Amino acid sequence: MPQPSALSSATIDQFLAGARACIPVAVSVAAYGMVWGMLARTAGLSLLEVMMMSGLVFAGSAQFVALDLWTATPSSLPVGPLVLSALIVNLRYLLLTATLRPLYPSSNLGRGALSMYLVTDENWAMTVAAMSHGGGSVAFLMGGGVMAWLSWMTTNVTGYGLGSAIDDPSRWGLDFAFTATFLALLLGMWRSKADLLPWLVAALVAIATASSLEGSWHILAGGLAGSFAGAILEVRKHADQS
């Protein structure tokens, strides 16, 4: 039997595998999606604005910050601060998407850049974990992204509709779904004792940053500190050997 669709069926398998892999964290995404929808209503966004923001911006932490700045009267809407805060809160994505380069051939980078739109903490984490075991692909990344997008969008709209009937996710421990899954992913990436120091540096810098700065600075600060520590150690070791 000829297999004209061999390539595309492998791609579809990867896409579905990526979507499946994101189910554990989609629990957290959904819980916070409901809360965001509810808060967006309180902040005075219309349903259309909720759908535009979730569909186009598609960045949870930036959207939570935006609600603090939002005003129901258009004339007093702080457009500049809204855009600037989205930029600042999302700076950590520079680090995240940089690590995805091995998935893209250099010739196809334009399309790759556009597909970064669907990158979230969740499908990024699943994809780099798969890459560390020799797997991972653009289709896998996109499957997780579509999964996250759908669960974010549907729960935002649901939360908006339900209004204040929504519980705080931490009451049911749902805030921890994200932490528990990412911790397990980190354990799965363990290669050797050489990983210990960079991870420890990242954790300590992140804890120190989180206790002094609000927002997502701890991810950027810890990620930079830990990765530089790892690179310095690795390069030094090679220099010693040669």
Add this chain to the structure above:
Amino acid sequence: MQTSPEAFIAILGMALVTIAIKAGGLLLADRLPRQGFAAAWLRHIPGAVLAALVAPALVTGSPAEMIAAIAAGGIYILTRNLFAAMAAGVLAVYLARLLLAS
């Protein structure tokens, strides 16, 4: 179902800077050397970012999150199953918060 030009511009601006940053990381990484320090640095980012994402959520002043982290980590090492680790973490943090609060 309505919006204002101001809200539309704000949302569009937020969307554009977000995709610019996300695309920027990939495009900048493409300009880095494939060997040596830069390559080593890129290789160490995933673990460091995950550690930085997780660590502050475990150190909250209450031992509930630490207990739940040990439960989730232990279940993951035993089963190598992410969903089981997630479920164990959520259940453990729920119970620990309940018991520690009383």
